[in-house]
Amino acid sequence: MLSSLSALLVCSSVLTWAPPPTDPLPPDSGRPPDVAPAGTAEGPAPSSSPTPTRAYEDLGEADLPYETEQLQLSEVLELALTENLDLQNKLIAIEISEAQILAASGAFDVTITAGLAASVQVSKPRGSAFVFSTGSRSVSANFGVSRRLETGGNLALTIDVGRTLTDQPISFFNPALGSATLAQYQIRPTLTFMHPLLKGMGVRVNRAAQDRARLARSSAEADQLVTAQNLVRDLIGAYWDVLAAQRDLDNKRQSVELAKEQLSRTQAQVAAGRLAAVESKAVEQSLAQRETDVLLAENLLLDTSLRLRTLMGQEFAGREVLGVVPGTDPVESIVPEPVDMQGAIDRALAANPAVRQLEIALASKRIDEIETVNQRLPQLDFTGTFSPQGRSVDALPDPSTGEPGSTGSWGEAFRNFGTDNVSRDGLFAEYTVSGALDLTWSVQNRTARGNHQRVLAEMRQAEVNLKSIRQNTATQVITATNSLRSAAKQIELGQISVELAEQNLAAEQARFEVGRATNYDVLFRIDELLNAQTTLLRAGLDYLRARAQLQALTGEILPAYGLDIRG
Numbered sequence: 303m304l305s306s307l308s309a310l311l312v313c314s315s316v317l318t319w320a321p322p323p324t325d326p327l328p329p330d331s332g333r334p335p336d337v338a339p340a341g342t343a344e345g346p347a348p349s350s351s352p353t354p355t356r357a358y359e360d361l362g363e364a365d366l367p368y369e370t371e372q373l374q375l376s377e378v379l380e381l382a383l384t385e386n387l388d389l390q391n392k393l394i395a396i397e398i399s400e401a402q403i404l405a406a407s408g409a410f411d412v413t414i415t416a417g418l419a420a421s422v423q424v425s426k427p428r429g430s431a432f433v434f435s436t437g438s439r440s441v442s443a444n445f446g447v448s449r450r451l452e453t454g455g456n457l458a459l460t461i462d463v464g465r466t467l468t469d470q471p472i473s474f475f476n477p478a479l480g481s482a483t484l485a486q487y488q489i490r491p492t493l494t495f496m497h498p499l500l501k502g503m504g505v506r507v508n509r510a511a512q513d514r515a516r517l518a519r520s521s522a523e524a525d526q527l528v529t530a531q532n533l534v535r536d537l538i539g540a541y542w543d544v545l546a547a548q549r550d551l552d553n554k555r556q557s558v559e560l561a562k563e564q565l566s567r568t569q570a571q572v573a574a575g576r577l578a579a580v581e582s583k584a585v586e587q588s589l590a591q592r593e594t595d596v597l598l599a600e601n602l603l604l605d606t607s608l609r610l611r612t613l614m615g616q617e618f619a620g621r622e623v624l625g626v627v628p629g630t631d632p633v634e635s636i637v638p639e640p641v642d643m644q645g646a647i648d649r650a651l652a653a654n655p656a657v658r659q660l661e662i663a664l665a666s667k668r669i670d671e672i673e674t675v676n677q678r679l680p681q682l683d684f685t686g687t688f689s690p691q692g693r694s695v696d697a698l699p700d701p702s703t704g705e706p707g708s709t710g711s712w713g714e715a716f717r718n719f720g721t722d723n724v725s726r727d728g729l730f731a732e733y734t735v736s737g738a739l740d741l742t743w744s745v746q747n748r749t750a751r752g753n754h755q756r757v758l759a760e761m762r763q764a765e766v767n768l769k770s771i772r773q774n775t776a777t778q779v780i781t782a783t784n785s786l787r788s789a790a791k792q793i794e795l796g797q798i799s800v801e802l803a804e805q806n807l808a809a810e811q812a813r814f815e816v817g818r819a820t821n822y823d824v825l826f827r828i829d830e831l832l833n834a835q836t837t838l839l840r841a842g843l844d845y846l847r848a849r850a851q852l853q854a855l856t857g858e859i860l861p862a863y864g865l866d867i868r869g
Contacts, residue, residue: 370625392526399519455497633842638790653857681742789845796838
């Protein structure tokens, strides 16, 4: 009798925990293999598209009122990382931050300018006024290259070329003599250098937008990692809830079967005249209550399955398969291991992305502080230009001297850039050099001072927030490690309770057979055994939840389950 009851009631009388796997994933694997995370024992993975089953094999022969499918924990986690909308939003946020980095880098792009212009002018003598030109026709073009400097200045080179035809009177005093056309060729490069000397000067000031954009990307990546780790932690907890609901339904159905067996024994005793008929009614009432508990357990399994699917990001419209049958059951192989609390705290503070986010926020405030300090300075800007020039102009013949005249050209304009005697006249024949200093000073400067004070206060606030999250993280690590220790002790106690409950049930059934125990005694022992099994199951699941919480805090939960996220 004892062996049959043990086979029916007890999944396992001794709980052990498998050590974490150390073999890395094969490099050519397209997805993590269907194995349990570190510290779990999981059977072979089902196919990538699990097929729903109407009969719940692990729960006996009875059908559930809804369709189910078996899912391994690894499948649940991978599907969630693919389908969860929050993670998809975080990935898009990273793409946006990368685009912001590109946009901020564009402040130092090289800029090219070019232009082409043409004009025609006609003038006629009026009255007694002298006319120096009766018309002109010009064509000009320009080309420029400029770039903003990381130190805050700007460097630009512009080249202007033009050809102008001017109709000039032969005699200003006698317009009737007509006019001659003179051509002028001009090439004028201009180098312009502008740079602030106080406000706006400095690499760190002018690259602040890029640095802030890079920090925003790091923050978005940390935010995605926080979301993924918390999601995996919550999914693991929800999966264990489904497993607990499944095992609870197992227990409730087993309780019904044991009550039916007790009813048969009682009816046999009543038929033999050894018990009153009311004893049979009492067992029937208990059986009806246990069948009601089965219905409630079926509803609980559906509720936990729906919560799990919601976390996975699945939709229910048009979905026929609602229930989940857990294919991963590591509770029977738990071996609690000691945890180095201080080492876990150090790992959490170093790798926890929530801490990293606040560190990034503080770094961003330091960039703001650099900018606001610089904005308090007066505006003092220097502008310098250097513009050499090469020209070639037609020369009209002079009858009085016999000069034949000459025709200008582009080649001559280029040659006219330099001088014939560099040592005496310098390098350039014609040039213009200019320089200017411009000062703008806000005497009270209240806007800049207010912004600086605000940023300093925000930096202090960010430092306080960082200390707070570090304290909170350390507290959560301590709580998780204590929960692991408590759950380990409860597992040890639960094992002893299950063994004792088995022995008590077997003894009570033996006493009932010889008339030394009542139905109440037997049913009480049945409930006692089921409660001991439930307590042991909860202790094991509490251990797994605490372990997942600790892994999430230390940033180890994703590699522990062989997971990776995009971005």
